Amino acid sequence: MFVFSARFHIFLPADSLKGKRGVVKSIIARARQNFNVAAAEVDLQDVHGEAVIAFVTVGENRARVRHLLDRLEEWIAEERPDVEIVASLIEEC
Numbered sequence: 001m002f003v004f005s006a007r008f009h010i011f012l013p014a015d016s017l018k019g020k021r022g023v024v025k026s027i028i029a030r031a032r033q034n035f036n037v038a039a040a041e042v043d044l045q046d047v048h049g050e051a052v053i054a055f056v057t058v059g060e061n062r063a064r065v066r067h068l069l070d071r072l073e074e075w076i077a078e079e080r081p082d083v084e085i086v087a088s089l090i091e092e093c
Contacts, residue, residue, distance in 0.1 A: 002062045002092060006055045006069040007042070008076065009087040020048050023083065027076060031055060035072050056093075066090065 014020035028039040036057070043052035055072060059065035069090045077085060 001058060001060060002065050003056065003058050004065045004069055004090060004092050006072065006088065006090040007052060008055075008073065008085050009044075009052050010050065010076075011084040011086055012049055012051060013082045014048050017046070017048050020051065023080075024051050024053065027053065027080060027083070030079070031072060031076070034075065035068060037068075037072065062092070066092075 012020050012023050014023055024041050028041070031037055031039050035055075037055045038057070039053060039055045041051055042054045044050045055069060057065055057068055059068070073085065073088055073090075076083065
């Protein structure tokens with residue numbers, strides 16, 4: 001069994017913490033639904049224009065699990081063109 005995690009530091013088009021919360025919750029909910037991953041905002045909760053979101057997934061095939069998180073990053077970029085991923089880290093745990 002292989003466990004992989006991904007951390008994405010993103011810039012958001014939010015002028016308030018309430019606006020940010022809506023964007024982050026939307027990304028997390030849709031990622032959970034489409035990719036079957038665990039997800040949470042893990043840093044910069046008090047900064048309205050930025051967020052760090054972490055995703056975790058488990059699988060029996062190392063390449064498939066890694067590829068799933070790569071696809072997740074591409075999906076965020078395509079699905080939310082208003083959000084800019086400025087840094088990402090995908091690693092095996």
